[in-house]
Amino acid sequence: MKKIQREIVSIIGFPMDLGAGRRGVDMGPSALRIAGLQSKLENLGYDVNDTGDVKIEIMERQKVQNLKLKFLNEILKTSVSLASKVEKVLDKGNFPLCLGGDHSMALGTIAGISAHCKKNKLRLGVIWIDAHTDMNTEETTPSGNIHGMPLAASLGIGNDKLVNLYGINPKLKPENCALIGIRSVDTAEKMNIKKLKIPVSTMADIDKVGIYRIMVKTLKHFKESVDHIHVSFDVDSVDPSLAPGVGTPIPGGLSYREAHLIMESIAECGCMSSLEVAEVNPILDHKNKTAIFTTDLIASSMGQRIL
Numbered sequence: 001m002k003k004i005q006r007e008i009v010s011i012i013g014f015p016m017d018l019g020a021g022r023r024g025v026d027m028g029p030s031a032l033r034i035a036g037l038q039s040k041l042e043n044l045g046y047d048v049n050d051t052g053d054v055k056i057e058i059m060e061r062q063k064v065q066n067l068k069l070k071f072l073n074e075i076l077k078t079s080v081s082l083a084s085k086v087e088k089v090l091d092k093g094n095f096p097l098c099l100g101g102d103h104s105m106a107l108g109t110i111a112g113i114s115a116h117c118k119k120n121k122l123r124l125g126v127i128w129i130d131a132h133t134d135m136n137t138e139e140t141t142p143s144g145n146i147h148g149m150p151l152a153a154s155l156g157i158g159n160d161k162l163v164n165l166y167g168i169n170p171k172l173k174p175e176n177c178a179l180i181g182i183r184s185v186d187t188a189e190k191m192n193i194k195k196l197k198i199p200v201s202t203m204a205d206i207d208k209v210g211i212y213r214i215m216v217k218t219l220k221h222f223k224e225s226v227d228h229i230h231v232s233f234d235v236d237s238v239d240p241s242l243a244p245g246v247g248t249p250i251p252g253g254l255s256y257r258e259a260h261l262i263m264e265s266i267a268e269c270g271c272m273s274s275l276e277v278a279e280v281n282p283i284l285d286h287k288n289k290t291a292i293f294t295t296d297l298i299a300s301s302m303g304q305r306i307l
């Protein structure tokens, strides 16, 4: 495991709401920018290059063709654009920071990262922080919303077009995932997780063991077994009292300090090579509280310290 904390941060906005059940997450990138993301990162000493947003066609100009995979074609098309942007940023030696948008964004982010890793013979690991496992497929989805499928697809299960996105399948190995903050899992997802033996730290595990010990163990394992650590942060992992502006709020989430300690542990490890934050929904928020909290978490993951 080599230490890769890149100094030039490339922000990529992905204003996607086609994968979610509730509208408004397409405004997530703006809300995060308005919350002062760039200046917070510059204050930490990074050069920040905001590359703008990936162009995504609005819902009003499209039709749902498959109720089990809503807006599949536009999601595939824009995920390829995102993947290509992420791959280029990594190839230049810079740090991609992707702003969602709903969590279907991870399809494109992980596709771009896995292409970069494949070329450079790097082993990819993903820390997936989320209330949900996003392990549904076309067959098991209760909603047809693709934001419940990106982890399954990245691991090679589900619809062919999603799984083969960007020409790499699987993009990730189950043993190189760590799911943290989990507390809402569908029955079929539970079966997928058990079958693939994906390491999961539920909220109950966090209550029992403590988040710090979980992070120390996870990061130690990743430092030994992968070369590129991607952090995929779904803001609904945080308790809705702190982050009300998310599409699928689930009670019993990460506390203020637990969320920050996850990010501070990642920063201390100095081993994160890419980051995405998903599901900030300004429509459901109060005075941009959720985006402000999220930008503080991003800063913690990139070196912001109390002292």
Ligand SMILES: [Mn+2]
Binding pocket: 103, 130, 131, 132, 134, 147, 234
């Ligand atoms: Mn998610």
